[in-house]
Amino acid sequence: MSREQVSIAIVGAGAAGLMAAIHAGRCAEGRGGPIVAFDGARTIGAKILVAGGGRCNVTHHEVLPEDYAGSSRNAIRKVLRAYPVEAVVDFFAAEGVTLKREETGKLFPTTNKARTVLDALLRSVESAGVELRHPARIESIDRLEDGFHILGDGLDVHARRLILCTGGKALPKTGSDGLGLEIVQRLGHTVTSAIHPALVPLLLPDGDGVCELSGIAAPVTLSIRTGEGRPIAAYSAPILCTHFGISGPVVLDASRYLLADRAAGGSADAYVDWLPDEDRGAFERTMLSASGQTTCQGILRGRFPERLLRMLLVAGGVDALDRVRTLTKARRIAFLESLFNHRLEVVGDRGYTFAEATAGGVPLSEVRLDSMESRIVPGLHLAGEICDVDGRVGGFNFQWAWASGFLAGRAATVATTRAT
Numbered sequence: 524m525s526r527e528q529v530s531i532a533i534v535g536a537g538a539a540g541l542m543a544a545i546h547a548g549r550c551a552e553g554r555g556g557p558i559v560a561f562d563g564a565r566t567i568g569a570k571i572l573v574a575g576g577g578r579c580n581v582t583h584h585e586v587l588p589e590d591y592a593g594s595s596r597n598a599i600r601k602v603l604r605a606y607p608v609e610a611v612v613d614f615f616a617a618e619g620v621t622l623k624r625e626e627t628g629k630l631f632p633t634t635n636k637a638r639t640v641l642d643a644l645l646r647s648v649e650s651a652g653v654e655l656r657h658p659a660r661i662e663s664i665d666r667l668e669d670g671f672h673i674l675g676d677g678l679d680v681h682a683r684r685l686i687l688c689t690g691g692k693a694l695p696k697t698g699s700d701g702l703g704l705e706i707v708q709r710l711g712h713t714v715t716s717a718i719h720p721a722l723v724p725l726l727l728p729d730g731d732g733v734c735e736l737s738g739i740a741a742p743v744t745l746s747i748r749t750g751e752g753r754p755i756a757a758y759s760a761p762i763l764c765t766h767f768g769i770s771g772p773v774v775l776d777a778s779r780y781l782l783a784d785r786a787a788g789g790s791a792d793a794y795v796d797w798l799p800d801e802d803r804g805a806f807e808r809t810m811l812s813a814s815g816q817t818t819c820q821g822i823l824r825g826r827f828p829e830r831l832l833r834m835l836l837v838a839g840g841v842d843a844l845d846r847v848r849t850l851t852k853a854r855r856i857a858f859l860e861s862l863f864n865h866r867l868e869v870v871g872d873r874g875y876t877f878a879e880a881t882a883g884g885v886p887l888s889e890v891r892l893d894s895m896e897s898r899i900v901p902g903l904h905l906a907g908e909i910c911d912v913d914g915r916v917g918g919f920n921f922q923w924a925w926a927s928g929f930l931a932g933r934a935a936t937v938a939t940t941r942a943t
């Protein structure tokens with residue numbers, strides 16, 4: 524097999540890889556030799572198609588470094604600034620995809636179809652003159668003096684520059700199974716000591732009262748605290764009770780903090796405030812001044828669905844018909860704890876198959892932030908989830924992919940055309 528020569532190889536054509544391909548191609552304007560994007564998946568863009576429940580939450584109207592975890596906020600800010608939300612909105616508008624902002628601040632295509640987003644990206648890759656080749660799984664990459672030797676799936680390629688966009692490990696059936704993380708390490712990079720699912724539902728022990736509430740959703744504040752009680756993170760949004768434990772936006776957002784603490788040897792747990800809009804002190808005063816006839820069930824009525832209400836009574840160690848005023852102080856506190864500070868004994872997570880993102884990856888300290896070029900392997904650029912950056916629910920992960928992909932694609936072309 525003769526070795527194919529390309530100018531830029533993009534390995535991984537998910538959100539970041541497609542954006543990198545588009546900007547590499549546009550910037551090259553046909554100069555500098557072939558630009559080829561390789562992806563191992565049979566179906567390109569499977570993750571884009573399932574994103575946002577099939578509607579694709581492309582970005583968020585306001586994206587701040589605080590919406591992310593992993594590498595330093597300053598580093599994340601620099602990359603995000605280079606390709607802000609307005610640039611993404613304009614990019615998609617120019618490709619015929621109008622985005623609309625929903626009440627939550629999330630931006631979706633007006634068609635409500637992820638397919639519209641993917642089709643626009645694929646059209647744009649083609650018109651930028653980039654070849655998209657798949658299924659073409661890359662098995663190994665070696666650094667050469669004048670570029671990279673890329674092998675896989677009947678492929679033997681020499682590339683002058685390489686953009687690695689193989690993602691993390693979330694939803695491995697779409698092709699992001701972590702091989703890229705091994706490849707980047709073999710090339711000389713480090714990855715964070717802990718790599719774990721982010722935006723993932725959490726498991727509770729069999730028989731936990733919450734598992735009996737399958738299907739119930741409620742607005743809560745969910746706090747993650749270390750085993751020593753130090754607050755790590757807190758989010759307010761709906762929780763969804765399921766047969767295995769808890770899910771919903773608030774759980775997805777908080778999950779990475781609990782798992783990170785545990786991965787570091789800690790014993791963080793999750794605490795639910797089931798009455799996020801009520802003040803605990805005021806509620807206690809309402810209890811103390813309630814009529815002698817007011818029962819524990821009565822004081823909660825109207826605040827919760829019936830099944831949740833019953834679970835909270837059990838968790839608080841009170842009977843439905845116990846009179847609120849006759850509870851001893853210790854029992855009153857236990858009841859209040861179940862309402863405002865309900866500890867959930869998280870026994871695990873649902874794993875990468877159900878995770879929307881990966882926490883951990885290549886630290887941004889190993890990357891030049893104006894070009895996403897490696898500080899360790901010249902000629903290699905990184906973009907997307909392979910980096911140690913994970914965002915909360917709401918379009919933040921795609922925004923990271925668009926911004927880092929844009930920088931990597933453009934910079935790779937600038938470097939190759941400068942060299943010719």
Ligand SMILES: Cc1cc2nc3c(=O)[nH]c(=O)nc-3n(C[C@H](O)[C@H](O)[C@H](O)COP(=O)(O)OP(=O)(O)OC[C@H]3O[C@@H](n4cnc5c(N)ncnc54)[C@H](O)[C@@H]3O)c2cc1C
Nearest residue numbers: 535537538539563574575580661690698907908918920921
């Ligand atoms: C169910 C779900 C819903 C989501 N919804 C949203 C949402 O609405 N909004 C949002 O902002 N984020 C969402 N996300 C997160 C978002 O999809 C990811 O953060 C983003 O797609 C990451 O882009 P990426 O290009 O870095 O990686 P990926 O999208 O994972 O793409 C990596 C690509 O690399 C390819 N690849 C991997 N290894 C190789 C190899 N060795 N050779 C060749 N190709 C390879 C894979 O086939 C894949 O196509 C969701 C994720 C999931 C799982």
